[in-house]
Amino acid sequence: MTAQFTQSWSAEILRHPPLIAPAGRYVYPQALAEDEGAREDAAAGALEVMVKPAGGAPFLATFARGFAEPALPHGIWPCPHADWLCAAAGGYVYMIDTKKPQDWKQIAYRPVVDVRAVPSQHVLLFTGFQSILAWRQDGIAWESEKLSDEGVRITEVRGEQLHGFGWNMRSDKETAFALDLRNGRTIGASV
Numbered sequence: 001m002t003a004q005f006t007q008s009w010s011a012e013i014l015r016h017p018p019l020i021a022p023a024g025r026y027v028y029p030q031a032l033a034e035d036e037g038a039r040e041d042a043a044a045g046a047l048e049v050m051v052k053p054a055g056g057a058p059f060l061a062t063f064a065r066g067f068a069e070p071a072l073p074h075g076i077w078p079c080p081h082a083d084w085l086c087a088a089a090g091g092y093v094y095m096i097d098t099k100k101p102q103d104w105k106q107i108a109y110r111p112v113v114d115v116r117a118v119p120s121q122h123v124l125l126f127t128g129f130q131s132i133l134a135w136r137q138d139g140i141a142w143e144s145e146k147l148s149d150e151g152v153r154i155t156e157v158r159g160e161q162l163h164g165f166g167w168n169m170r171s172d173k174e175t176a177f178a179l180d181l182r183n184g185r186t187i188g189a190s191v
Helices: 030-034 036-043
Strands: 010-014 024-028 047-052 059-063 075-078 084-089 092-097 100-106 114-118 123-127 132-136 139-143 152-158 161-168 173-180
Touching: 010 075, 024 092, 024 100, 047 075, 047 084, 059 084, 059 092, 075 114, 114 152, 123 152
Parallel strands: 024 059
Antiparallel strands: 010 047, 047 059, 075 084, 084 092, 092 100, 114 123, 123 132, 132 139, 152 161, 161 173
């Protein structure tokens, strides 16, 4: 079993909206909640999650889906901060404070192609097509330099280093790289 972050909440991904919705309901991004047409479009494929925060009332969280591509992340993950939840819907990734669900962030990569927890380094990693972003307990810790012209592939995490490959357009080959997980600096070659 892989190590995970400690979490203060519990959550269940719903296949269908509940028959009786809880009093608390949040739609991410908030603009969708205010635009009925956009909300209906996003509802197709949206990720709906019933969240039970520690010591608080349960609430329904609806996360708009980015893309219909089944290979993109779609689900929920614990975060380095026990009260926060990470939700991915078709490559769009949302970070919410389960005790204050109105406090949230959306990861800038559209799409995120991989979500990876590295509890030993206290980071949750988000891989885009060209770089990697790390989230720590208090938010974004670092963003790597450009690692690829179009496609980052992580092969392993070993100690304080992450290893992977990025495609180099000029050579039309994958180039190996390594990152220091403490600060996101490149140790080996990159594009």
